[in-house]
Amino acid sequence: MDQVKIIEIKRSVYESNDREADRLRAELKEKGVFLLNLMSSPGSGKTTTLKKTIELIKDEFRIGVMEADIDSDVDAKAIAGTGVKAIQLHTGGMCHLDAGMTRQGLDELIDGEIELAILENVGNLVCPAEFDTGATKNAMILSVPEGHDKPLKYPLMFTICDLVLINKMDVCGYFDFDLEECRKNILMRNPNAKIIPISAKTGEGIDRFADWLREEIKKNR
Amino acid sequence: MDQVKIIEIKRSVYESNDREADRLRAELKEKGVFLLNLMSSPGSGKTTTLKKTIELIKDEFRIGVMEADIDSDVDAKAIAGTGVKAIQLHTGGMCHLDAGMTRQGLDELIDGEIELAILENVGNLVCPAEFDTGATKNAMILSVPEGHDKPLKYPLMFTICDLVLINKMDVCGYFDFDLEECRKNILMRNPNAKIIPISAKTGEGIDRFADWLREEIKKNR
Numbered sequence: 248m249d250q251v252k253i254i255e256i257k258r259s260v261y262e263s264n265d266r267e268a269d270r271l272r273a274e275l276k277e278k279g280v281f282l283l284n285l286m287s288s289p290g291s292g293k294t295t296t297l298k299k300t301i302e303l304i305k306d307e308f309r310i311g312v313m314e315a316d317i318d319s320d321v322d323a324k325a326i327a328g329t330g331v332k333a334i335q336l337h338t339g340g341m342c343h344l345d346a347g348m349t350r351q352g353l354d355e356l357i358d359g360e361i362e363l364a365i366l367e368n369v370g371n372l373v374c375p376a377e378f379d380t381g382a383t384k385n386a387m388i389l390s391v392p393e394g395h396d397k398p399l400k401y402p403l404m405f406t407i408c409d410l411v412l413i414n415k416m417d418v419c420g421y422f423d424f425d426l427e428e429c430r431k432n433i434l435m436r437n438p439n440a441k442i443i444p445i446s447a448k449t450g451e452g453i454d455r456f457a458d459w460l461r462e463e464i465k466k467n468r
Numbered sequence: 469m470d471q472v473k474i475i476e477i478k479r480s481v482y483e484s485n486d487r488e489a490d491r492l493r494a495e496l497k498e499k500g501v502f503l504l505n506l507m508s509s510p511g512s513g514k515t516t517t518l519k520k521t522i523e524l525i526k527d528e529f530r531i532g533v534m535e536a537d538i539d540s541d542v543d544a545k546a547i548a549g550t551g552v553k554a555i556q557l558h559t560g561g562m563c564h565l566d567a568g569m570t571r572q573g574l575d576e577l578i579d580g581e582i583e584l585a586i587l588e589n590v591g592n593l594v595c596p597a598e599f600d601t602g603a604t605k606n607a608m609i610l611s612v613p614e615g616h617d618k619p620l621k622y623p624l625m626f627t628i629c630d631l632v633l634i635n636k637m638d639v640c641g642y643f644d645f646d647l648e649e650c651r652k653n654i655l656m657r658n659p660n661a662k663i664i665p666i667s668a669k670t671g672e673g674i675d676r677f678a679d680w681l682r683e684e685i686k687k688n689r
Binding site for chain 2: 394
């Protein structure tokens, strides 16, 4: 697991990202690939959450993970440690991935065997929300130390996500974090958002996230 | 303190942001204004740190604060509670401020009396690092729950900051956070960075941040 493949992704050439995203989504559905776009602030626990979740479901689905970062390959190495296919995407300083960039990663990731592809987007609550990656579903992690007011300040991210995981629930007692207030703020932005409190560290709630994935993958078939 | 002024800032029209930033920096120096650009991820504790610091130095300097957010005015209200001048800048969905946008805020903030102007930038470790705001100094907050590996993933932010505050040291025991590893990672990106561990909650280290500000303001006169 010392080496993971690093892809230097290039700026997209498509005129309309929305059109390219719809095209990619349709192609993935055709191929039977469910693509989850996972977003959050830096350090909210995307990689740790994925590791815990993959351990639960890796015997049920063929999984591939794309780790997007401006630099480093620490996350792809961490995911590769679970035994699933993991590649690192370097964005060349860019703050988000669009559909064309996601496609570049998928071309390396999918060898005809992946059923669940996961894109761990660049840690950023602003820009990734503005670019449809072509994902089947969008999910995000908000962690307890960030505070329950974040949906007030980063409206679009919460509006476009089908699922919001509230991570680091194990340290809730050490922060001024109000879960009910947080729920209210999220649902104000997106009344249809599914909200699951979790702790990637203790494993709390990871089974519910796994259930959500199972159900959504089934619906997509 | 129920109402704070909200400025809807517009996209800048300057051809070269770097040139406009240098011009703004020179003008501010001429006027005797020290401008601090404070950056971080969402929820790292920028506003709480500023509140605690302002309490220590508000009798020494005339202070004005610009709170940049995509939406809401909760931060400007919190700062206004300390008694200093605070305005809210709405970025219209934009993920950063450049020099022209900062100037729009300063035009509202400075009434000929401000000696220390603080820009609390949009919570984002990527884009704000790419745009020189014209600030006298750049500072950032990395908080313990985000992890000590962040300088590996967000190189530019750590490279351009004169000061890195490591916040939420009070919860260090609950996270896998290695302060020495963090220092090493920061100094790899910027050997000249000043690093101060703090806790905005308990007040630990805030005196050292205040000392840094006093010294830098003196040097700028």
